[in-house]
Amino acid sequence: MHKAIVQAEKAAANYDVPVGAVIVRNNKIIGRGYNQVEKKDDATAHAEIIAIRQAIKKNGRKHLLDCTMYVTLEPCSMCAGAIVLARIPRLVIGTKDPKTGACGSILNIAQNEKLNHRCEITTGILETECSQMLKDFFKQLRTDKSK
Numbered sequence: 434m435h436k437a438i439v440q441a442e443k444a445a446a447n448y449d450v451p452v453g454a455v456i457v458r459n460n461k462i463i464g465r466g467y468n469q470v471e472k473k474d475d476a477t478a479h480a481e482i483i484a485i486r487q488a489i490k491k492n493g494r495k496h497l498l499d500c501t502m503y504v505t506l507e508p509c510s511m512c513a514g515a516i517v518l519a520r521i522p523r524l525v526i527g528t529k530d531p532k533t534g535a536c537g538s539i540l541n542i543a544q545n546e547k548l549n550h551r552c553e554i555t556t557g558i559l560e561t562e563c564s565q566m567l568k569d570f571f572k573q574l575r576t577d578k579s580k
Contacts, residue, residue, distance in 0.1 A: 434527055434559045436462060437503045440480060441566055444468040451566045454480040454504040456488040456497060456521070463500070464488025480504065481512035485519050496520040503527075505563040507534035507556070513542035517550050524552045527563030 440453025444467040456464035466483030470476060481504055488497055497519045505527040508516060513535035516524060529538050536543040536554055543552040 434503050437505050440465055440467040441505045445570050447472045451570050452480045452506045454484040454502060456484050456500050456502050458500045463491045479512050481508050482515055485515055506530050507536050507538055509533045510535040510542055516543055517548055520550045521552060524554045525558050526556045527558055528560045529556060
């Protein structure tokens with residue numbers, strides 16, 4: 434999760450919501466991503482999507498069957514769907530997202546029994562650090578807009 438936090442810090446440095454993700458196979462990072470929605474002006478440039486694309490390229494196939502994704506914020510529905518389609522078996526989440534979280538908060542796409550793949554989900558890993566980074570970012574954003 435520490436490596437995912439480093440990715441989230443890169444997003445914040447670009448004035449993007451500080452979310453970071455890494456994908457690990459055999460104790461090696463094969464995919465990294467950080468939010469680049471604002472930087473790229475692309476609604477799909479989420480940390481998870483970027484990390485999945487990188488891992489698939491390195492893996493040489495579309496399914497990441499023996500991998501774990503670490504992400505600082507609970508994935509949205511788009512990202513949860515991509516995690517299912519990439520068949521990532523394990524997802525480790527820093528902090529939950531009560532507004533758009535699709536891995537247990539408002540939906541649970543990643544564990545929906547009607548889908549052909551489900552993830553084991555662990556939450557609350559370095560939760561304080563992940564949550565505080567988001568709070569600080571949005572506090573700063575509100576401060577900047579009030580000037």
